[in-house]
Amino acid sequence: MKSTILKTASNYLLPILLLFSIFILLRGHYYPGGGFVGGLIAAIAFVLHSFTHNTDATLKLLRIHPSSLIPMGLALAALSMFAPMFVGMPVMTGLWFDEPFPVIGMIGSALFFDLGVYLVVIGVVLTILFTISQYSE
Amino acid sequence: MIDNAIVFPVVVHLFTAILLLFFWRKTIAQRMISIAGSLLAMLVAIGLFAQVWDGGILTMQAAGWEAPFGISFVADVFSSSMVLLTSFSGLAVSIYSATGIARGRMIYGYFPIFHFLLMGLNGAFLTGDIFNLYVWFEVVIIASFVLMTLGGRKAQIEGSVKYMAMNILASTFFLTGIGILYGITGTLNMADLSLKVAALENRKLVDITAIFFIIGFGIKSAVFPLYFWLPSSYHTPPSAVAAIFGGLLTKVGIYALFRIFTLIFIPDDFIRTLLVFLAIFTILTGTFGAVIKNNIRRMFSYLIVCHIGFMVGGLGMYSEVAITGALFYLFHDIMVKTNIFLIAGLIRKLRGTMNMDKLGGLYAEYPLLSLLMAIVLFSLVGIPPLSGFWPKIHLFEAGFMGGHYALIAALIIGSFATLYVISLMWSKVFWKDRPIIEDEGVLTDDFQPLSKFRKSLLVTPIVFLAVITLYIGLGAENIASVVKHIAREMKDTSPYIEAVLGTNELQ
Amino acid sequence: MELVLVILIGVLYASGIFMLLRRSMVKLLIGLILLGNGANLLIFLLGGITKGKPPVIDNAAKLFTDIYADPIPQALILTAIVISFGIQSFAIVLLKRVYVLVNSDDLDDLNTPEEEDI
Numbered sequence: 001m002k003s004t005i006l007k008t009a010s011n012y013l014l015p016i017l018l019l020f021s022i023f024i025l026l027r028g029h030y031y032p033g034g035g036f037v038g039g040l041i042a043a044i045a046f047v048l049h050s051f052t053h054n055t056d057a058t059l060k061l062l063r064i065h066p067s068s069l070i071p072m073g074l075a076l077a078a079l080s081m082f083a084p085m086f087v088g089m090p091v092m093t094g095l096w097f098d099e100p101f102p103v104i105g106m107i108g109s110a111l112f113f114d115l116g117v118y119l120v121v122i123g124v125v126l127t128i129l130f131t132i133s134q135y136s137e
Numbered sequence: 138m139i140d141n142a143i144v145f146p147v148v149v150h151l152f153t154a155i156l157l158l159f160f161w162r163k164t165i166a167q168r169m170i171s172i173a174g175s176l177l178a179m180l181v182a183i184g185l186f187a188q189v190w191d192g193g194i195l196t197m198q199a200a201g202w203e204a205p206f207g208i209s210f211v212a213d214v215f216s217s218s219m220v221l222l223t224s225f226s227g228l229a230v231s232i233y234s235a236t237g238i239a240r241g242r243m244i245y246g247y248f249p250i251f252h253f254l255l256m257g258l259n260g261a262f263l264t265g266d267i268f269n270l271y272v273w274f275e276v277v278i279i280a281s282f283v284l285m286t287l288g289g290r291k292a293q294i295e296g297s298v299k300y301m302a303m304n305i306l307a308s309t310f311f312l313t314g315i316g317i318l319y320g321i322t323g324t325l326n327m328a329d330l331s332l333k334v335a336a337l338e339n340r341k342l343v344d345i346t347a348i349f350f351i352i353g354f355g356i357k358s359a360v361f362p363l364y365f366w367l368p369s370s371y372h373t374p375p376s377a378v379a380a381i382f383g384g385l386l387t388k389v390g391i392y393a394l395f396r397i398f399t400l401i402f403i404p405d406d407f408i409r410t411l412l413v414f415l416a417i418f419t420i421l422t423g424t425f426g427a428v429i430k431n432n433i434r435r436m437f438s439y440l441i442v443c444h445i446g447f448m449v450g451g452l453g454m455y456s457e458v459a460i461t462g463a464l465f466y467l468f469h470d471i472m473v474k475t476n477i478f479l480i481a482g483l484i485r486k487l488r489g490t491m492n493m494d495k496l497g498g499l500y501a502e503y504p505l506l507s508l509l510m511a512i513v514l515f516s517l518v519g520i521p522p523l524s525g526f527w528p529k530i531h532l533f534e535a536g537f538m539g540g541h542y543a544l545i546a547a548l549i550i551g552s553f554a555t556l557y558v559i560s561l562m563w564s565k566v567f568w569k570d571r572p573i574i575e576d577e578g579v580l581t582d583d584f585q586p587l588s589k590f591r592k593s594l595l596v597t598p599i600v601f602l603a604v605i606t607l608y609i610g611l612g613a614e615n616i617a618s619v620v621k622h623i624a625r626e627m628k629d630t631s632p633y634i635e636a637v638l639g640t641n642e643l644q
Numbered sequence: 645m646e647l648v649l650v651i652l653i654g655v656l657y658a659s660g661i662f663m664l665l666r667r668s669m670v671k672l673l674i675g676l677i678l679l680g681n682g683a684n685l686l687i688f689l690l691g692g693i694t695k696g697k698p699p700v701i702d703n704a705a706k707l708f709t710d711i712y713a714d715p716i717p718q719a720l721i722l723t724a725i726v727i728s729f730g731i732q733s734f735a736i737v738l739l740k741r742v743y744v745l746v747n748s749d750d751l752d753d754l755n756t757p758e759e760e761d762i
Contacts, residue, residue, distance in 0.1 A: 078152065090199060090200060091141060091200070282734055282738070286741070291756060295754040302676065306664070320692075325716070
């Protein structure tokens, strides 16, 4: 797409959208939001960038191929899912730190699960969309 | 009793798959991790089965939420034995894939997807929540789509379009059924559903909901008239993939049918007649299809359809003997169907084709290998004392007791047709002299040039499964005691419900 | 509200089935998507539509006395949407691949005859 306005705007939108996606990710435990929605927003940020520049430029910006985010996210999510097993509680029980952290608030295994989902969603969405776009170029 | 051991079969495959994803493109490491993971999964499954067999039904409530509200995982003898059989098939196919799958497919992630598929199967067997069952089914079908299309040639892609369309349709029907069920009962836990559905007064509504489940699972397990996707897709993927599909994917539909129709919807006369009717036509159409096919894998695909009818018929007769027979057949069928597709793959390696007209003389060239294949093929037919024989005795007995003479006739036709096609195949592939074909270039022996180690990787899984099949046939009384135990659990579901919901809920 | 939803679900199922029966593969996919949406709305409707508060109990209270909205149908629908998102994107890639290989959108062209089997 050759629109200067969109191109300039997307340069500014990318960091803002990424920041917003992290905000959505962190508030997800008690309010609407969470890893899936946050991941989609982050993926959309990169997709917008790839629309205005092109797919290769976005891949260069990402440094690693999005598909390598999938195993990392899966591992993080799976570990936080099965971590309670090692302390003798049923799978997927929430484990929490006692003290709240500054800015983020209470941290528990649910946050790490969400973070895993966040990474998987970015990885999957970008892999699929980039595959399709490179396919049709 | 809270016991995390239930989810180990799922966890092992999940972590194996994640580990495999980190070794993307390193095919040698992938093969070793996959075999090690499958071996570990088999040990875990044996442990789980032993625990359930000795100690009774195990349950685990995810995150500790009480039973009807959270997601329950339940391992009774039925589900744990299915997990055990899955792990046997999984191990065999995993070893076979090390040589049987082309390197190009491995680079595109064959092994991780394979383990996600096994994870989904184990999850589907172990869950005690009907929506969770739907989710595991989706895990299974997404993984199977990828395996089906991976590295595809034209024929393979064509098959997968039909496969994909029908399976998505089946899932939609299943989801609709769940929606209606949730609307009329307000619960999703299978044990709780069992109590609530039994208490419903509007039986017609229950029947209609049941039919949604029959359609959904019927498409997945290839029951007449919804089986057409199976013969038009199962002959296309690589043999290792076809083996896991033929052995397990249709059987998970059968598992779900048995679970739903013995626990939630106790079939009334209408549903029973419907199931018996469907079974008769499934057997007959499968039979006719198998008789006319000339390609080994196409013929086996129709035999899958034919033998699905045996199990659905057993469920339709709904006596304890019938269910015993059908479950016995299910156990035998998983092992044998996995194995015959591996054998088809081996024949392809030996001769470069699966067309029976172009094959021949295998017995003269490879006598020992042919005898091994003969054991498996004739177990499939059910020559006594091999494994296919015993369940049929039970099915016939149940048929005569219940007066289902049409089903008995279909069973007899199905059995004889299986005998006919297998002996035809035996004479064409093994005994007949090798035909002279002008265009020799296409038909190459890919087996001879392989190293001894790689040859053993192809043959070991077939031997392994054949030994289990032999055990099912010769040690039939042990299997029968397991199967009778399951049939009793199905007839009297109160121990299951008690284990999930706790004792006081029953009053 | 319920009546509108019932009609909508009926329309979605009917048009989904109609599209499934077309010969074009893209229409087949559209049909599957419509059916999936119909099923999601069905769960939403049958879960019971209530104007209520979120089912969260105050720290002080022991019982929830107000009318509350059932959270389960939403959870089910969200899961179903995520799953169908994955399946549909896979299906689109597959159909694209089929189009490249077969150069046709017609399901009837998808029949490699038995003679060409290996």
